[in-house]
Amino acid sequence: MSAQPQPSNPAPTPPSSLTSLDRVGRAIAELRRGAAVAVIGPGDAVIAMTAEGMDGAALARLSVLGDAPPALLVTARRAAVLHLSAPGPGAVRLVMPGGLTEERLRLLADPEANDTGPVPSGSSVEPLAAGSGAGASVALAKLARLLPATVTVPCPAPALEADAWARARDLVAVAAEDIMGYHDTAARALRPVGEARVPLDGAEDTRVVAFRPVDGGIEHLAIVIGHPDPAQPVLARLHSECFTGDLLGSLRCDCGEQLRGAIAAIAAEGAGALLYLAQEGRGIGLVNKLRAYCLQDSGLDTVDANEQLGFDDDERLYSPAAEILRQLGFQRVRLMTNNPRKVAALARHRIEVVERVPHSFPANTHNLGYLRAKARRSGHLF
Numbered sequence: 001m002s003a004q005p006q007p008s009n010p011a012p013t014p015p016s017s018l019t020s021l022d023r024v025g026r027a028i029a030e031l032r033r034g035a036a037v038a039v040i041g042p043g044d045a046v047i048a049m050t051a052e053g054m055d056g057a058a059l060a061r062l063s064v065l066g067d068a069p070p071a072l073l074v075t076a077r078r079a080a081v082l083h084l085s086a087p088g089p090g091a092v093r094l095v096m097p098g099g100l101t102e103e104r105l106r107l108l109a110d111p112e113a114n115d116t117g118p119v120p121s122g123s124s125v126e127p128l129a130a131g132s133g134a135g136a137s138v139a140l141a142k143l144a145r146l147l148p149a150t151v152t153v154p155c156p157a158p159a160l161e162a163d164a165w166a167r168a169r170d171l172v173a174v175a176a177e178d179i180m181g182y183h184d185t186a187a188r189a190l191r192p193v194g195e196a197r198v199p200l201d202g203a204e205d206t207r208v209v210a211f212r213p214v215d216g217g218i219e220h221l222a223i224v225i226g227h228p229d230p231a232q233p234v235l236a237r238l239h240s241e242c243f244t245g246d247l248l249g250s251l252r253c254d255c256g257e258q259l260r261g262a263i264a265a266i267a268a269e270g271a272g273a274l275l276y277l278a279q280e281g282r283g284i285g286l287v288n289k290l291r292a293y294c295l296q297d298s299g300l301d302t303v304d305a306n307e308q309l310g311f312d313d314d315e316r317l318y319s320p321a322a323e324i325l326r327q328l329g330f331q332r333v334r335l336m337t338n339n340p341r342k343v344a345a346l347a348r349h350r351i352e353v354v355e356r357v358p359h360s361f362p363a364n365t366h367n368l369g370y371l372r373a374k375a376r377r378s379g380h381l382f
């Protein structure tokens with residue numbers, strides 16, 4: 001029998017007492033500070049850095065770690081923007097004659113570059129399996145709320161020895177499997193960590209309960225008004241965080257009005273719950289949302305702007321919301337939303353939506369285009 005590892009072997013899990021969430025959390029922190037991390041798949045291992053803001057010195061540091069020249073990995077969405085068609089929805093490796101140079105990297109990773117200029121003729125893409133080390137490095141960049149693009153070199157050690165190889169060089173190592181399972185594990189491990197009575201203007205009988213993911217990520221908040229009867233469908237709103245709309249009163253979106261309107265509607269009924277979910281910018285993070293706004297100012301709509309950055313139009317997951325509803329004892333809801341994806345997602349996560357309650361507000365001159373794009377491109381029901 002061959003002693004060689006077969007590609008179908010399970011991903012080698014770094015041997016330590018850290019949980020999978022700890023390992024992904026460490027890798028996120030490393031990526032965000034511009035350090036290299038080892039991402040280990042079942043049959044491949046890569047050393048990866050974020051493409052965002054990467055300069056020539058970082059490219060040189062990465063190059064000496066691998067046994068082949070560095071390559072740029074992007075999502076199929078971003079490849080399409082660069083006019084390179086990818087065979088599937090996953091991440092791809094850009095293959096360019098002459099390889100990846102500092103100048104090419106700067107242009108290709110620039111979220112505002114949308115022409116074919118920087119892509120040399122004769123370039124192509126190689127699809128990456130979702131569970132591979134290379135493919136998972138792009139998923140890790142998304143988890144880190146960075147642009148979904150990495151620069152990688154192949155690890156000189158075989159996948160089964162890559163963890164030891166990385167540790168010997170003081171690099172954080174993470175299994176692709178842990179990255180791909182991160183969202184589900186984090187949602188399962190949500191715990192209530194703090195609770196208080198917070199009388200609101202117009203809804204004085206209100207409690208706020210904070211749920212923390214076990215990885216130490218940003219807490220989701222349940223705002224429970226009155227005493228909802230778990231035996232009856234509960235009037236509920238899943239509200240995705242919007243710093244600009246909720247806090248600053250931005251007129252670019254309808255979030256602030258939806259937040260205050262939901263609280264008023266629940267208070268008028270006497271009881272219900274609003275989940276304030278840490279999913280800023282439809283899950284791409286505040287910084288990327290600001291970049292998307294910039295692209296919208298140059299003429300793209302809200303969907304195309306996300307895709308130009310390499311994201312899907314909506315990166316949100318609703319497993320944490322379903323888990324919080326369950327922990328609060330609410331299995332059936334009347335959901336205040338115009339977004340059919342929220343209804344479908346809750347049903348997938350075994351929360352029954354007995355009614356969709358429309359939740360729209362008059363447009364203003366700044367958000368009219370945004371609301372129209374949501375209706376036309378994303379199927380929102382207004």
Ligand SMILES: Nc1nc2c(ncn2[C@@H]2O[C@H](COP(=O)(O)OP(=O)(O)OP(=O)(O)O)[C@@H](O)[C@H]2O)c(=O)[nH]1
Binds near residue numbers: 252283293306338
């Ligand atoms: N990426 C991106 N996010 C945006 C933009 N405008 C608003 N958002 C975010 O979109 C989310 C809106 O959340 P919700 O209001 O809960 O969701 P919705 O999909 O509009 O659905 P309903 O309001 O329930 O009908 C928030 O996370 C905002 O930060 C934008 O132009 N681009």
Ligand SMILES: [Zn+2]
Binds near residue numbers: 242
């Ligand atoms: Zn908003």
